[in-house]
Amino acid sequence: MSPKNVVFKKLSRDKSVGVYMAKRDFVDHCDFVDPVDGVVLVDPEQCKGKKVYVILSCTFRYGREDQDVMGMTFRRDIFLCTRQVYPPLQDRERSTHTKMQEKLLRKLGNDAYPFFFEFPDNLPCSVCLQPGPNDAGKRCQVEFEVKAFLGDIHDEKAQKRNSVRLAIRKIQYAPDESEAPPEGETTCEFVMSEKPLHMKVHLDKGTYYHGEPINIHVDITNSSGKDVRDLSVSVEQITTVVLYSNDKYVKTVASQGTSDFVPAGTSFKNSYTLVPLLEKAKERRGLALDGKLKHEDTNLASSSIIKDEVLKEVLGMLVSYRVVVRVLAAGEVAVEVPFRLMHPKPDPVCVCVCVCVCCLVCLVTHVCCLCSEAEDLEFQEFKRTYLKGIVGEEEDSPAEG
Secondary structure (H helix, E strand, C coil), X not given: CCCCEEEEEEECCCCCEEEEECCCEEEECCCCECCEEEEEEECCCCCCCCEEEEEEEEEEECCCCCCEECCEECEEEEEEEEEEEECCCCCHHHHCCCHHHHHXXXXXXXXXXXXXXXXXXXXXXXXXXCCCCCCCCCCEEEEEEEEEEEECCCCCCCCHHHEEEEEEEEEEECCCCCCCCCEEEEEECCCCCCCCEEEEEEECCCEEECCCCEEEXXXXXXXXXXXXXXXXXXXXXXEEECXXXXXXXXXXXXXXXXXXXXXXXXXXXEEEEECXXXXXXXXXXXXXXXXXXXXXCCCECCCCCCCCCCCHHHHCEEEEEEEEEEEECCCEEEEEEEEEEEECCCCCCCCCCCCCECCCCCCCCCECCCCCCCCCEEEEECCCCCCCCCCCCCCCCCCCC
C-alpha cells in the first residue's frame, strides 16, 4: 500500500476559496528558512469578475483585536507579502515550485492555483506569552498567518464568508555548534572577615533540548567567617519585549531548595538536576511558549537566536534562559549561568530542499514523505486547538477581519 501524504485544507464559508498546504510549521535553519507553499482551489462561478489573493503575514500582537486607544490597535505588522493567484499572472508550470504542489494540482484539477512565499532573514520565530486564568481573549505574541480571500484589490478588507485564514508557525532547531560549557562565579567579601566567599557554577554543555535534564555543578569555597545556608538552584526564563518597549518577564520554570550548609572555613561540592517543563508551570501568567497551541502540542519557548546584522527591535520578543544558584551568607549571594533551550535537529531521512513535517505532534519527529512518488493524498482539516481562553475552538486564526 502506498504511503499517504497528509495535506491540510480549509475552505471559506461560501466555498469560493480553499487553501491546501502540506505543513503548518516552517523551520528556520539560520542560513535559510523553509518556504511557504500551497495550492488555492477556487470556484470560477463565484469568482467571476473578482480576484483571489494570498497573503503571508507576521504580526506582533500585544492586546485584543477589538481594543483600541485613540484609534490605535494593539498590533503591528512586521512582514506582509501579497500574491495574486487568480486570475493567474503566469502559467502554472512557472508558478509551481515543489513536488507537493504538482501532486495537488493533478489531484484538484484546473481550478487549483499554486502560491509560494519565501521568508526574509530577519523575521522572529513564533512565540506567545501564556495568559493568566482570568485573561480570556488577551494575548501578547508573534504570529504568522496565511490568508486567501476573494476581492477586487489586494488591500481591501477581507470578508469572513469568502476568505480563509490559517495560523502557521516559524520554528528553529538547535544549531550545530561546539562550544565550551558555560560557567559563572562570584567572590563576595564581608565586613569583619579577612577572607572571601567564592562560589562557582558550571553546566555540562551550553545547549539543552526540551525535556532534557540539566546537571548543575556547584563548587563553594567558604574562606570567610560567615556560614552559608539555604542553597537553592533554579532555571529562569527571561522574555524581553523589544518591539514597543523593553518590558522584561522573568519566570522560574524549575527550582529546587536544599538544606545544604557550608560552615565558615570549609569547602563544598555538589551537583543538582533540574528539568524545565511546561507541564509544571501551566498557570504561570506571562510564560513564553513556542507558538499559540494547546499544551499537548507546544512547550516552553525556545531560546532566541539573533542573526548577524538583524535589529533586535524587529524580533518582537527575545527569550533566553539561565541557571541561578542562590545562597544566604549575611545576605543573598547568587551566580547566574546562561544556556540555550531548544529543539534538536531531526535526523533527515533523505536530502530535499524543504523539510516535510506532515504529522508534526512533536517537533523532534521527522519523516519525509513528500519525496515519495505516491499519488495518495490524505486531506485533513486545517485546525489548531489553541490555549484555553485565547480563541474559540471553531476559529483557526486569532483574528477575523
